[in-house]
Amino acid sequence: MVLTNTGSRLSRITDNYFDYYFEELKFFLAPLFEYKQGNCHNVTHFASLILRSYGVQHNKIWIYAPTRYREDSKQTIQLSDPNNISPNGLLTWGFHVALLLQYGGKEFVFDLFLDSEKPLTMAEWLERMQARKFRVDIENPDNYLFYTQASETKKNGLFTGQYFEYEGFCKEQNWMAKGLAINETAVEFYTKNWFHFNYKTLLSADYKLFVGRVNNFECVLRDSKTNKKMTEEFHQKHASIIDEYRLVYEKNLEKWIEKIASFL
Known part of the structure; x- marks a missing residue:
């Protein structure tokens, strides 16, 4: 059609x-x-x-x-x-x-x-x-x-x-902007931390679990929640980098809300 x-x-x-x-x-x-x-x-x-x-x-x-x-x-x-x-x-x-x-x-x-x-x-x-x-x-x-x-x-x-x-x-609720912000933040995360994705390190498994599954990445950064994989223990273990990338996500979210508004 x-x-x-x-x-x-x-x-x-x-x-x-x-x-x-x-x-x-x-x-x-x-x-x-x-x-x-x-x-x-x-x-x-x-x-x-x-x-x-x-x-x-x-x-x-x-x-x-x-x-x-x-x-x-x-x-x-x-x-x-x-x-x-x-x-x-x-x-x-x-x-x-x-x-x-x-x-x-x-x-x-x-x-x-x-x-x-x-x-x-x-x-x-x-x-x-x-x-x-x-x-x-x-x-x-x-x-x-x-x-x-x-x-x-x-x-x-x-x-x-x-x-x-x-x-x-x-x-x-800005669903579209939230999705775009998640994707951009994910790219920033694995680009900056590329070494852990290309070589086996102590952080490789956790980082792949975190960003390699969109549901996990959204659960932590967008929703500030836990799930079966993103446990309270995971949050505590990686509190520093989670806090860092929540700020990145929030900055990206503001940008995409503004960009999308010009097309709606």
């Missing part, structure tokens, strides 16, 4: 502008997409707002692993972590989302998480997922995230097939 363009700046993608839009998104979104562990929906929604400001027609393409829509499945999308910060060396996604654009009678995916050098055809994008089973939805770009229903076995619930826009509670 193709949406009707209501923008006034550009009516279509031309030979002069297609690559330009891709590079423009890289400029606005760097370094968010370098952290592959999560927040694809937040990064992609901000990218969508940028394209909308240019009046560019586009949709979002969502892919779901069976674990997100089947009660009896634990199958996820698993890809090699190029940054080597995941505890087991793998990215584990229940879902992923990117931008879908039409050009020259073909469909292309703008997905900086998977390829920051060029757009991908839909076939290339699906192949990169390495998923044997999956569900794909092509949706209105205004759809920010999907609804879930309670599940007996899934902590995050099951996908209902319905979506909601970036308004009301999620907008008031």
